[in-house]
Amino acid sequence: MLPSKVKDWMVAGLWEDMDQAIYSVNKLKLLNGAYWFWLMSDYDQNNPRMLQVLISRGAFDYKLNDKHFTNNQSSDEKFTCYCGIWEYRDGKVSDLVHDSCDCIVTPGQFLCVTESGYEISITNSFPTYDMIVKNRNSVVTKFRSVSSKFKGGYIQNPLVSYPSGIAYSEDFDAYARNSRGFQYFVASKMSDLFATCGGELFGRDFQGSFWLERSLGFGSTLPWKIVMVNFSDKSRLWYRYFPSKILNYGSPLEFIFDDMVTKKRYHFSEMKFGYTGSNHGPTMKFGPDVDTIHLSASGDQGEKIHLTAKILDRHLYRYDVARIKFNYNQLVLEVEDIEAVVDGTDLMQYKEQTLSYGEDAYFSLQDGVD
Numbered sequence: 001m002l003p004s005k006v007k008d009w010m011v012a013g014l015w016e017d018m019d020q021a022i023y024s025v026n027k028l029k030l031l032n033g034a035y036w037f038w039l040m041s042d043y044d045q046n047n048p049r050m051l052q053v054l055i056s057r058g059a060f061d062y063k064l065n066d067k068h069f070t071n072n073q074s075s076d077e078k079f080t081c082y083c084g085i086w087e088y089r090d091g092k093v094s095d096l097v098h099d100s101c102d103c104i105v106t107p108g109q110f111l112c113v114t115e116s117g118y119e120i121s122i123t124n125s126f127p128t129y130d131m132i133v134k135n136r137n138s139v140v141t142k143f144r145s146v147s148s149k150f151k152g153g154y155i156q157n158p159l160v161s162y163p164s165g166i167a168y169s170e171d172f173d174a175y176a177r178n179s180r181g182f183q184y185f186v187a188s189k190m191s192d193l194f195a196t197c198g199g200e201l202f203g204r205d206f207q208g209s210f211w212l213e214r215s216l217g218f219g220s221t222l223p224w225k226i227v228m229v230n231f232s233d234k235s236r237l238w239y240r241y242f243p244s245k246i247l248n249y250g251s252p253l254e255f256i257f258d259d260m261v262t263k264k265r266y267h268f269s270e271m272k273f274g275y276t277g278s279n280h281g282p283t284m285k286f287g288p289d290v291d292t293i294h295l296s297a298s299g300d301q302g303e304k305i306h307l308t309a310k311i312l313d314r315h316l317y318r319y320d321v322a323r324i325k326f327n328y329n330q331l332v333l334e335v336e337d338i339e340a341v342v343d344g345t346d347l348m349q350y351k352e353q354t355l356s357y358g359e360d361a362y363f364s365l366q367d368g369v370d
Contacts, residue, residue, distance in 0.1 A: 011180065011187040011188060011189055011216065011217050012026065012189070013180070013189075014163060014165075014178050014179070014180050014189060015178060015189065015191050015214075017126060017178075017191075018126040018127070018176055018178075018191050018193055018212075018214075019107075019108075019125055019126050021178075021191035021214040022036070022110060022122060022126075022129070022191075022212075022214055023105055023106065023107050023108060023109070023110060024105065025073065025076060025077060025078075025079060025105045026216055033056065033057055033058040033059045033071070033216075033217070034056075034057045034214075034215065034216045034217075035054060035055060035056040035057065035213075035214075035215050036053075036054075036055040036110065036122075036213070036214055037052075037053070037054055037055075037211070037212070037213040037214075037215070038051075038052065038053040038131060038210075038211070038212050038213075039051075039052045039053075039210070039211040039357060040052075040143060040197055040201065040206070040208055040209070040210055041208050041209045041228075041230055041354065041355045041356065041357055042201075042206065042207075042208045042354065042355050043207050043208045043209070043230070043232050043354045043355075044206075044207075044208075044354075045352070045354055045355070047089075047090075048088070048089075048354070048355035049087070049088060049089045049201050049202060049204075049206065049208075049355075050087070050088035050089075050332060050355055050357070051085065051086075051087050051088075051141060051201055052085065052086050052087075052330065053083075053084070053085050053120060053131075053133070054082075054083070054084045054085075054317070055081065055082070055083050055084075055101070055103065055112055055120065056081060056082045056084070057071050057073070057079055057081035057082075058071045058081070058082075058319075058321075059071070060321055062319050062320060062321045063319070063320035063321075064082055064098075064317060064318065064319055064320070065098065065316070065317065065318055067098065069081065069082040069100055070100065077104055077105055077106055078102070078103065078104050078105075079102075079103050080100065080101070080102050080103070081100070081101065081103065082099075082100065082101070083097060083099055083100070083101035083103075083112050083114050083118075083120060084097055084098050084099075084317070085097040085118075085120070085133065086315050086330070087202070088312075088313065088332045088355075089202055091312065091313065092313055093313040093314065093315040093330075093332060095315075096140075097114055097116065097118050099114035099115045099116050099118070100114070100115050101113060101114040101115065101118075101120070108123060108124070108125070109121070109122075109123055110122040110123070117135060117136045118133065118134065118135055118136075118140070119132070119133070119134040119136075120132075120133055121134075122212075124144075126150075126176070126193070127145060127147050127149075127150060127169070127174060127176065127193060127195055128144060128145060128146065129144070129145045129193075129212065130142070130143070130144050131143045131144075131145075131197075131199075139200075141199065141200060141201045141202070141206075142199045142200055143197045143198070143199035143200075143201075143206070143210070144197060144198055144199055145193065145195045145196070145197045145210050145212065146195065146196055146197060146198055147169045147171070147173050147174030147195040147196060148169045148170040148171040148173055148174070149169060149170050150167055150168070150169050150170070150174070150176065151168070151169070151170050152167065152168075153165075153167060154166060154167045154178060155167070157177070157179070158267070160179070160254070162179065162180060162181040163179060163180045164177065164178070164179035164180075165177065165178045165179070169195075171263075172258065172260060172263045173195070173196065173234045173260065174193065174194060174195035174196070175193075175194050175195075175258070176191070176192065176193045176194075177190070177191065177192050177193075177194075178190075178191045179191075181217075187217045188215060188216060188217025189215070189216050189217060190213065190214065190215045190216075190217075191213070191214050191215075192211065192212060192213035192214070193210070193211070193212045193213075194209070194210070194211055194236060194238075195209075195210045195212075196208065196209060196210055196234055197209070197210035208230070208354070208355075209230040209234075209236065209354070211228070222242060222361070223242065223243055223361055223362045223363060224240065224241065224242050224243070224359065224360075224361050225239075225240070225241045225243065225273065225358075225359065225360050225361075226238075226239065226240050226241075226357075226358055226359040226360075227239040227293060227295060227307070227309065227333070227356070227357075227358045228356060228357045228358070229307065229309070229333070229335055229338070229353060229356040230353070230354045230355065230356055230357075231260075231351045231352060231353060231354060232351070232352040232353075232354055233260045233261065233350075233351060233352075234260045235257070235258060235259050235260040235261070235351065236257075236258050237256070237257045237258075237305075237307070237338075238254070238255070238256050238257075238258075239254070239255045239271075239273075239295060240254040240255075241254070241271075241273060243284070243362075255267070255268040255269070255271050255295075255297050255305075256268070257305065257340060257347070259347055261347070262347070266299060266303050266340075266342060266347075267299055267300075267303075268297035268298060268299045268303055268305055269297065269298065269299060269300065270297060270298050271295070271296070271297040272294075272295070272296045272297070273293075273294070273295055274293075274294045275287075275290035275291075275292065275293060275294070276290065276291075276292045276294065277289040277290040277291050277292065278291065282294070286329060286360040286362070290311070291310065291311050292308060292309070292310055292311065292336075293307075293308070293309045293311065293331075293333065293358060294307070294308055295307040295308075295309075299342075301342070301343075302342065302343060303340075303341070303342045304339070304340070304341045304342075305338075305339065305340045305341075306337070306338070306339045306340075307335065307337070307338045307339075308335070308336045308337040308338070309333040309334060309335045309336060309356065309358070310333065310334045310335075310336055311331050311332070311333060311358070312332045312333065312334050313331075313332045314329055314330065314331050314332070315329070315330045316328070316329050316330075317329075317330070323365070324363060324364075324365065325363065325364045325365070326361065326362075326363055327361065327362055327363070327364055328359070328361045329359065329360045329361065330357070330358070330359055331357065331358035331359065331360065332355065332356075332357065332358075333355075333356040333357060333358050334353075334355070334356070335353040335356060338353065
């Protein structure tokens with residue numbers, strides 16, 4: 001392991017709060033990139049919609065989905081990088097924006113303008129952020145993150161060995177996280193907010209779940225798997241797995257369920273994850289012939305959970321750096337079956353699953369899977 005002084009030079013200490021994370025630009029350090037990420041997922045199952053925004057400034061210039069992008073930080077407030085927006089509606093995933101953009105970040109204002117004329121902005125303060133996407137003078141979509149006020153400070157996440165603090169809102173309907181990780185030459189820090197949002201999407205009123213993440217560090221290109229399930233009562237299930245035993249910050253699997261009825265967070269262990277397809281048996285490997293995700297786990301206090309989710313559609317971001325490809329697959333999910341039992345109580349009673357989300361990211365020496 002590297003000395004602590006070297007680690008602190010590669011990745012500075014934790015952000016003090018979410019506002020500091022969102023409204024700051026760190027000078028590029030060794031092996032470090034940075035990104036801002038939003039995800040909105042619909043509570044309406046009749047015609048579900050999803051929107052994702054990704055602003056990604058890498059440590060190196062790269063090719064992304066066969067288009068070259070230059071990463072440049074010209075000052076403490078300005079940088080140039082990739083901006084992408086993908087949307088899910090009418091049963092399909094498609095790119096709305098896949099451009100280079102110029103960004104400026106000052107206290108209380110985050111703004112990126114793409115080469116095709118789109119504007120992507122974040123304003124206001126934690127936890128009530130305003131997010132707008134404009135196409136020149138026309139508003140494409142606008143949101144506001146909403147939740148009850150947050151109380152108290154951060155508490156340490158018991159599942160991980162690296163610093164990771166979590167804070168909850170008064171009604172348990174949102175939480176924020178602040179974490180830092182380092183193992184070998186891989187370093188990162190992250191701040192994110194899980195809440196609800198309301199606004200307008202594709203010309204219609206919208207209410208759904210909201211995920212805003214800010215990350216700094218080479219760890220943003222680690223292999224991982226994620227499943228996030230949303231419920232109409234604002235409960236949420238979150239599964240995260242780093243398959244690499246070397247590049248995982250010493251973190252175990254993370255499988256949590258925040259229940260809005262009991263106002264409790266349940267932790268699960270002894271987890272199993274896999275894919276299946278119409279012509280494919282159980283596998284951990286993501287590919288074009290898999291269409292279903294299977295999750296199961298148990299907890300230390302007798303908690304049990306099982307989930308089966310269909311992959312409705314997928315979107316691939318394929319980064320090309322020095323002939324090595326990083327394949328970042330984003331998945332739109334529909335939960336077909338879910339069971340969660342704690343002390344004989346069915347936590348899924350009266351719950352409705354809404355449009356949910358998954359990720360599968362991995363390295364390859366050849367083309368990734370669409």
